[in-house]
Amino acid sequence: MKPEDAYAELRRFQIETAYYQSLGALASWDQRTYIPRKGHEHRARQFAALAQLLHRRRTSPRIGEWLDALEGASFLSDETAPEAVNVREWRRAYERSRRVPEELAVALAQAQSEGESAWEELRRLDDWKGFKPYLERLVALTREYAEAVGYETEAYDALLEDYEPGERAARLQEMFAVLGRDSQRLLEAVMGSPFQPPEGVLNRDYPLDAQVRVVREIVGRIGYDLEAGRIDPTTHPFELSVGPGDVRITTRYYPDYLGAALFGGIHEAGHAMYEQGLPAEHWGTPMGEAAGMGVHESQSRLWENAVGRSLGFWEHFYPLLQGSFDSLSGVSLASFHRAVNAVRPSLIRVEADELTYNLHIQVRFELELALFRGQLEVADLPEAWNAKYREYLGIEPKNYKDGVMQDVHWAAGLFGYFPTYTLGNVYAAELYRAASNALGDLEGRFARGQFAPLLNWLRENIHAHGRRYLPRRLIEQVTGREPSAKTLTAYLKEKFGNLYRI
Template sequence: MNKGMRPREAYEWLLTHHKESAYLGSVRALLAWDQRTQIPPKGHAHRAQQVALLTKLLHQRATDPRIGEMLEILEGSEFTQEPTAPEAVNIREWRRAYEKARKIPERLAVELARTTAQAESAWEAARPQNDWAAFKPHLEKVLELTREVAEALGYEREPYDALLDGYEPGETTARLEPIFARLREALVDLLGRIQNAPRRPDTSVLHRHYPRSAQEAFAKAVAARIGYDFEAGRLDPTAHPFAIAIGPGDVRITTRYDENYFSGAFFGTIHEAGHAMYEQGLPAEHWGTPMGEPVSLGIHESQSRMWENMVGRSLGFWRYFFPEAQRHFEALKDVDLEAFHFAVNAVEPSLIRVEADEVTYNLHILLRFELELALLRGELEVADLPEAWNEKMRAYLGLTPPDYRDGVMQDVHWSAGLIGYFPTYTLGNLYAAQFFAKAQEELGDLEAMFAQGEFAPLLEWLREQIHRQGMRYHPRDLVRAVTGEEVSPEPLIRYLNAKFGALYEV
């Protein structure tokens, strides 16, 4: 113990220690971005070793016993008297992270990092070839190590809860199940009414020829207009779209293009820009500490889904951007604005989660959530995963994937070890609806603003209410602080019924 050390000295030590770790983490993030966008095929094996070494160093730093000693000096000191003050928040989250890190043996942390780096590379090679057999052993190894992580972290009821808490602090399977059940009921009802509606959109306009260069130019122009800072970021192609924060002034986004389909790359870009604008809005003066970090993946997803859907698929948004879209794409010259708006909001059960409409999207998440639970509980083996996947697709969406590529192998998450991550997507939709309703209440008619190209009021409201808060509040507390309400499926249900009820006249 550092006897005689004053709280201010202990806090400064922790601040320096964690900022240095954050720089190492930003190097790892840059390596991850490069591996998924630029690396030559023969570089993956060496990259796996680089990532493993960085992970080892970061784990050693995260479990340094001196962190515990400094925290003991600080806990109960003047630094923790005001729970939402930056210093108190940092101390609280440093303690939470330290306790979690200490439970994971260095061997396990390094092995998981190496295994997932290899598994992601294997997924990227195997998915285009529809080669489940090549990918399966990698997924089995990832699952084995993930189970070890859950056991090491500990849990009260479900191994899954140990993983879920890492992505959404404080969340549990038991708390999610009633919310998801209510949402499932409402979605099935709405989907049934839509499928029986006499009014249908003409989605063929989205499957015309959209040159890649024009798609990139238009998406960049729109992303910049809504608030993504290209002076602090960039857009690149990848196999599976993502946003990644390297550090202050460097938050990158990616997308994937299909010259015969408009929506995939465009809405994928806006989605990732929503993630990136959250990262760009975090308080730079707190970078490297919890007060400068996003609070959870669900809150993160609320930002991307809000910009993609509640903004990017609104009629007001397209009243402003459709003339520019027509200038970029010959394919849209003969298309009516309202017809285009209906087309980009078409509801149709589909195979691919990232291209799913707002009504069916959460059914994709429920499928994955239930499969992950079964895997962690030992009720399902990886070898049986493709058929289990197909059974749930048939039950929820009435579809059977024709291959592995657009079925069980479509997502990068499991290869990356991100088991417990998928529920945060549905939580993001729930949070987004609650935040958007509150913003509308406080700012006025948002869609009228969008029609005039005014996106700054919403972005600034989000910056103030959410982005600049860092990890001051855990997710459910943040929702309560911003909206005055508990987390609920009802605002999302109301939003979806109002929007799609009007479009489909049901």
């Protein structure tokens, strides 16, 4: 077979597989939003059947034959060309997939669906005892998976590869050691400042119907294409891409707290704008996919924090809020801006302030690492969780739902995902700095309602590349420097030093 014919056949096959995956994405969105309570058991079996179908396709001998026929093809000589990128990533995925036994792939998919469904109910009931068996099964199966796909140094590296290709646990440990230390020092200085923001501004009466309208208005105006997406309420906010023209987000609403819906919506819109900006002509191939979850989180965290908590952003949008919520009628712009940037150690990660957020991730990363190094078992997690919250944030949950059961990630078997949030913060600081150098006064643009220049810059420099580069290499390619936690620390020190006059 000619290499050109082999590539055409392989591309056709992989795009067909992507259509099956997109149907799975739609079923996943439905499970997290509107599925009837009694439909979860059947949905778990659907996911198991889909996992079996996808595993057979991903490990098909035909992929190996096509890849063999492409060895040494001249049109793949430029490693950054779309065809070369696709073949590289298809080969990597094929080699990993065929190491996983079909029965393990099916069992893991079913356990993930069952775990997530159980978590939604058991978290509400604060029932750790009921949830523990689901989590134990997920950890056991994930350990099997890590051993099956293989690794050079440790099992956790095998899990990281699914979310952040090229990343390693040892390098993350070094990053968290430095960032955690610097964050705790800055937190101590902030908490000791006499210039504290007003309390309770976000914890007032915020009618839900008005929140829905405001969130929709804001995310639409910053660049989320609402004609190619939708916003729904959910237990845990997420973004999900079904395919071109259908990228969905969710957020959660509380009648007495505005921050969850507002910043959850902006965060997920950041994810969605990345998906909407990926080249549609490459859909179904690696060139039409995000570079990694760290890069994905860089988009959501950049829009949520660097943009959404800036003074310029609220100079533009605060009139909308004051016109929508009577509870803000006596609150000045300056007071509101300080309130949305308030630093206070808290229990809930998704509602954490920008400074303490990475400490929340450090807790989860260290617990995951201990689990997969055999230093910790699932039964030990609640006590270990509480101990780390005391050490890093000086507080401790009084229940499981605000502690070890608060996130959906472990219930869905997403081990190795959490550190990508902090990688996203590191990348976001680098990208915002580079964008500011390229575009000038970004906050001034935000104040005038001009968000397209930043979005277009991200589309050109990040979104358009798909998986052309490994995540760290992509950031270096855009910024001209290797990504470093020092840039994030400098950003945090400048921002909170000004806000708290320290």
